[in-house]
Amino acid sequence: MILYNYGCACGNRFEAFVANMSAPNPSCPECGGETNRMPARVNFGGQADPGPSRDELPRSWRGVGNGDRETIRHFQRVTERREKLEEKYPELAGDRRPVLAHEGIFEKRPLRAGDDIATAVKEAAAAAKAVPEGEPK
Numbered sequence: 001m002i003l004y005n006y007g008c009a010c011g012n013r014f015e016a017f018v019a020n021m022s023a024p025n026p027s028c029p030e031c032g033g034e035t036n037r038m039p040a041r042v043n044f045g046g047q048a049d050p051g052p053s054r055d056e057l058p059r060s061w062r063g064v065g066n067g068d069r070e071t072i073r074h075f076q077r078v079t080e081r082r083e084k085l086e087e088k089y090p091e092l093a094g095d096r097r098p099v100l101a102h103e104g105i106f107e108k109r110p111l112r113a114g115d116d117i118a119t120a121v122k123e124a125a126a127a128a129k130a131v132p133e134g135e136p137k
């Protein structure tokens with residue numbers, strides 16, 4: 001479910017959850033009229049809203065309103081904003097290296113391309129094994 005802001009020609013503004021990005025806009029709760037999706041508010045409790053993560057951005061033609069120009073422009077802006085934010089706060093981008101192993105001891109701490117294997121195995125084994133309190137790590 002995704003929370004969007006909607007606006008109606010009658011002036012009503014409201015938020016609604018929809019199943020996905022290509023879901024039809026809900027009708028206006030005030031007048032029942034057609035609504036338009038509005039850009040999300042930027043302010044989020046004083047902090048910059050990081051916006052949707054890359055995985056939440058539309059990848060398909062349908063996801064951008066069958067190529068609706070306004071929708072595409074909106075998501076281009078969202079993506080650019082996200083990229084700028086990730087430049088400033090790399091932790092938001094997460095680890096984007098390909099995962100080589102994610103089973104067994106790598107369940108909690110996946111092995112990624114570029115990891116030093118010996119170190120990764122040691123760390124993953126330590127993370128997989130719960131260390132009882134009071135014992136040295």
Ligand SMILES: [Zn+2]
Binds near residue numbers: 010028032033
């Ligand atoms: Zn309305």
